[in-house]
Amino acid sequence: MRKIFSFKTIPSFTILALLLILSVFSCKKKEVAKKEEPAPPPKEEPAPPTPPANTTSLVYVGTNGKLAYNTFVNQGETDKINTVPDFSNAGYKGGGVTIPTAPVVRTLSAQSGDNRARIQQVIQEVEALPMDANGFRGAILLNAGTYDVGDSLVIRASGVVLRGVGQGSSGTILRATKRLIGSTLIRLQGSGSNLGEVTSSRRLISDSYVPTGTKSFNLENTNGLTVGSRVLVTRTPNQAWIDLLDMTQYGWTPSRYVMSYERVITAINGNNITINAPVVDPIQTRYGGGRVGIHTVTGRIQNSGVENMRLASVFENDNDEQHAWYGVKLLRAENCWVKDVTAQYFGYACVSIEESSVYNTVQDCAMLDPKSQTTGGRKYSFNIAGTSPFNLFQRCFSRGGRHCYVTGSTVSGPNVFLDCVAVETTSDIGPHHRWSTGLLFDNVLVGK
Numbered sequence: 129m130r131k132i133f134s135f136k137t138i139p140s141f142t143i144l145a146l147l148l149i150l151s152v153f154s155c156k157k158k159e160v161a162k163k164e165e166p167a168p169p170p171k172e173e174p175a176p177p178t179p180p181a182n183t184t185s186l187v188y189v190g191t192n193g194k195l196a197y198n199t200f201v202n203q204g205e206t207d208k209i210n211t212v213p214d215f216s217n218a219g220y221k222g223g224g225v226t227i228p229t230a231p232v233v234r235t236l237s238a239q240s241g242d243n244r245a246r247i248q249q250v251i252q253e254v255e256a257l258p259m260d261a262n263g264f265r266g267a268i269l270l271n272a273g274t275y276d277v278g279d280s281l282v283i284r285a286s287g288v289v290l291r292g293v294g295q296g297s298s299g300t301i302l303r304a305t306k307r308l309i310g311s312t313l314i315r316l317q318g319s320g321s322n323l324g325e326v327t328s329s330r331r332l333i334s335d336s337y338v339p340t341g342t343k344s345f346n347l348e349n350t351n352g353l354t355v356g357s358r359v360l361v362t363r364t365p366n367q368a369w370i371d372l373l374d375m376t377q378y379g380w381t382p383s384r385y386v387m388s389y390e391r392v393i394t395a396i397n398g399n400n401i402t403i404n405a406p407v408v409d410p411i412q413t414r415y416g417g418g419r420v421g422i423h424t425v426t427g428r429i430q431n432s433g434v435e436n437m438r439l440a441s442v443f444e445n446d447n448d449e450q451h452a453w454y455g456v457k458l459l460r461a462e463n464c465w466v467k468d469v470t471a472q473y474f475g476y477a478c479v480s481i482e483e484s485s486v487y488n489t490v491q492d493c494a495m496l497d498p499k500s501q502t503t504g505g506r507k508y509s510f511n512i513a514g515t516s517p518f519n520l521f522q523r524c525f526s527r528g529g530r531h532c533y534v535t536g537s538t539v540s541g542p543n544v545f546l547d548c549v550a551v552e553t554t555s556d557i558g559p560h561h562r563w564s565t566g567l568l569f570d571n572v573l574v575g576k
Contacts, residue, residue, distance in 0.1 A: 541566015
């Protein structure tokens with residue numbers, strides 16, 4: 129008898145497998161057919177509405193999404209030609225540049241007794257190393273522990289970083305044990321003095337009024353000046369300016385308030401020059417005018433920093449002043465930094481930037497519970513002094529200070545305090561001393 133094919137003769141599990149294979153094959157055919165169909169054109173989303181022009185605010189977001197500026201007139205004047213300056217050049221490498229990480233070349237651990245000589249010796253060893261292509265000699269890593277330090281640690285060469293492993297009680301703690309008022313635990317210190325203005329290169333400003341916020345103005349001539357020249361834009365007040373402010377009664381003299389601002393020439397068109405950062409204080413012929421001259425400042429250290437540690441000072445009581453006053457000082461430093469550092473019990477400051485230091489960043493640092501009398505010249509948690517422009521303090525914290533974010537007398541800007549907090553303060557925050565200019569406080573919160 130001939131066998132006739134029938135599904136009845138096939139086991140049920142085999143039939144199920146065949147049906148699944150046919151189903152998959154059918155789906156694949158449909159998918160192939162779908163892929164061969166042309167895709168529909170994409171839908172065009174409507175453009176976002178253009179924001180209206182702002183005619184009242186001094187600073188606003190323009191139609192291109194960038195900051196825009198309206199002009200204003202100074203008190204007692206009629207020309208509406210000044211603008212709020214651009215502060216974006218403040219900080220390491222001119223702002224907007226991430227602080228680099230230097231490679232570790234030496235490691236130390238804490239020992240009992242004074243660790244100052246050991247740490248300073250290693251600093252000097254690293255200072256003697258050749259600099260790499262990134263401008264570093266290397267980082268010194270201080271392992272977790274408490275390091276008693278009997279005198280200042282000084283970094284005098286470029287490309288040297290002092291780094292800890294954390295700010296907490298189980299991190300790296302440097303304790304200043306020197307019992308001397310005004311002493312400093314760590315100094316990043318260059319050499320030399322003054323800004324090295326070349327007297328023969330001075331050119332008088334010929335415009336009768338150079339407004340705040342401008343980057344371009346005219347000189348009597350531009351002989352000897354070139355694009356890229358580092359110059360001082362100097363404001364030279366006269367007695368009429370002193371009288372306008374009624375400051376003779378307080379001993380002000382014109383020569384004391386001559387102020388120089390470091391800039392770089394970016395363009396020259398005839399006798400007109402453009403500089404890299406704006407004028408932050410108007411220069412007027414009737415109040416003495418000003419000049420531009422090449423400067424050749426030397427001796428600044430660069431690419432050095434202090435990172436990731438706690439600094440503390442010994443003290444006897446809340447009003448004790450015979451101990452360390454400064455956690456870190458930057459002196460003739462350029463493109464340097466202090467980051468992730470907590471300072472406790474110092475009499476004056478966590479960080480003070482002084483002596484013609486420029487383009488430095490202090491970030492994520494804290495000044496806690498200063499120990500000294502609560503009176504003048506004390507408890508300035510984060511401070512800028514001298515001819516020190518283009519510095520940035522950001523995301524810093526202060527507890528128990530007086531003038532927590534502050535400048536000294538005749539500090540030349542721009543300088544910036546950004547996203548900082550102060551609590552338990554006993555005085556105001558701002559340009560504390562006489563005629564400091566070009567200072568921005570942006571989102572600085574203060575609480576008693």
